[in-house]
Amino acid sequence: MDLITVRTFQNFISAHIALTKLRSEGIECYLKDENLNTLLPNVFGGIKLMVKNDDVSKVIGLLNQFDEDYRSNAVCPKCGSHNIELVPKPNAKSMISAILSWLFLANLVPSENIYRCSNCGYESNTLPETVNANTDFSSTESNN
Ligand SMILES: [Zn+2]
Structure with missing residues (x-):
């Protein structure tokens, strides 16, 4: 094959x-x-x-x-990019728990993950849902 x-x-x-x-x-x-x-x-x-x-x-x-x-x-609220990826938190402990969850098939999408914009680096715990491409960047400093 x-x-x-x-x-x-x-x-x-x-x-x-x-x-x-x-x-x-x-x-x-x-x-x-x-x-x-x-x-x-x-x-x-x-x-x-x-x-x-x-x-x-x-x-x-x-x-x-x-x-x-x-x-x-998924639209990045900062730059309007669609390049949003679900990634494990860049933190050893979270990574290990993510691997453990995966090994035991408890949950394919464990909570220790973040959504990250691969364009500007914006990170969020939830999938950005705004579809407004004209987001005012200066007024939305949150989720950090
Ligand atoms: Zn972005």
């Missing part, structure tokens, strides 16, 4: 969300280098989402659709 890498993720939460969604669509898929990248992100080039050769074009379509759904709900 030929497996192709269709996408690379920098954090296991995003990878698992994609994996779960694809499997719910009946796609056979796997994560590669998951453990290495959970411990040492950026060293191993990310977590690779692998699917069967025959499913590649279908999976890419589905992933794009997931992205679209996700982004349509």
Whole structure:
């Protein structure tokens, strides 16, 4: 069976969300280098989402659709960017609890995570829901 890498993720939460969604669509898929990248992100080039050769074009379509759904709900309140990512809090203790939650499959999205704008670095505990692109930056210093 030929497996192709269709996408690379920098954090296991995003990878698992994609994996779960694809499997719910009946796609056979796997994560590669998951453990290495959970411990040492950026060293191993990310977590690779692998699917069967025959499913590649279908999976890419589905992933794009997931992205679209996700982004349509998330807008950075600071810069208006749609590049919002769910990432583990950059803090060793939180990271460990996130890994433990993941290992025991208690919750794929543990509470020790933040949403971060990859454009300006804005961080929030909740997914920003504002869709107002004309946010007045100076009046919204909150969530820190
Ligand atoms: Zn931003």
